[in-house]
Amino acid sequence: DADVTQTPRNRITKTGKRIMLECSQTKGHDRMYWYRQDPGLGLRLIYYSFDVKDINKGEISDGYSVSRQAQAKFSLSLESAIPNQTALYFCATSDLRSKAGTTDTQYFGPGTRLTVL
Amino acid sequence: AQRVTQPEKLLSVFKGAPVELKCNYSYSGSPELFWYVQYSRQRLQLLLRHISRESIKGFTADLNKGETSFHLKKPFAQEEDSAMYYCALRTSYGKLTFGQGTILTVHP
Numbered sequence: 418d419a420d421v422t423q424t425p426r427n428r429i430t431k432t433g434k435r436i437m438l439e440c441s442q443t444k445g446h447d448r449m450y451w452y453r454q455d456p457g458l459g460l461r462l463i464y465y466s467f468d469v470k471d472i473n474k475g476e477i478s479d480g481y482s483v484s485r486q487a488q489a490k491f492s493l494s495l496e497s498a499i500p501n502q503t504a505l506y507f508c509a510t511s512d513l514r515s516k517a518g519t520t521d522t523q524y525f526g527p528g529t530r531l532t533v534l
Numbered sequence: 535a536q537r538v539t540q541p542e543k544l545l546s547v548f549k550g551a552p553v554e555l556k557c558n559y560s561y562s563g564s565p566e567l568f569w570y571v572q573y574s575r576q577r578l579q580l581l582l583r584h585i586s587r588e589s590i591k592g593f594t595a596d597l598n599k600g601e602t603s604f605h606l607k608k609p610f611a612q613e614e615d616s617a618m619y620y621c622a623l624r625t626s627y628g629k630l631t632f633g634q635g636t637i638l639t640v641h642p
Contacts, residue, residue, distance in 0.1 A: 460632040521628050525578040
């Protein structure tokens with residue numbers, strides 16, 4: 418779904434560097450999420466935001482920070498990257514205003530492959 | 535605490551054979567469960583949700599609260615079903631907890 422974009426798509430960096438991953442969406446959704454995907458561990462939630470003024474930690478937020486600059490933008494930062502943060506990172510969005518009787522589907526970006534040397 | 539377990543990391547079947555991807559969950563509240571799929575070079579996307587009781591691409595999944603399971607089934611697998619499948623549990627405020635994922639390979 419081209420409505421959720423992530424930049425960069427691939428990044429190689431060194432230990433100790435600050436890295437920012439960006440997510441933009443044109444779906445008009447209120448909710449945005451950052452996950453990391455690791456083999457054998459599935460997707461784990463890093464941070465989530467239900468609107469511009471609402472940001473919450475997920476299950477693995479240590480070493481990460483986020484910024485919700487606007488409804489459409491949600492950035493993930495690694496203040497001082499370390500090798501075990503090497504992973505595939507996904508942004509997702511969902512709509513608070515779901516139809517009655519349904520639950521909000523999450524729409525994923527294409528992912529950012531981050532390698533920390 | 536909520537938890538989703540997919541016991542099989544890899545599952546291989548032949549085309550036309552039945553396939554079942556297992557998912558078990560642990561949650562104290564009323565569960566809402568989903569299956570997401572990621573085909574090669576495509577984005578992770580919703581396959582189906584238990585609340586809709588739908589069949590998508592021939593797949594079905596029934597929520598069994600007694601066994602705390604939400605297994606994904608298809609009677610006749612196709613090669614295009616090869617993908618990574620994630621079971622997910624919706625918890626408070628719309629957050630999803632994902633299982634570890636199962637890579638399904640359907641051989642010709």
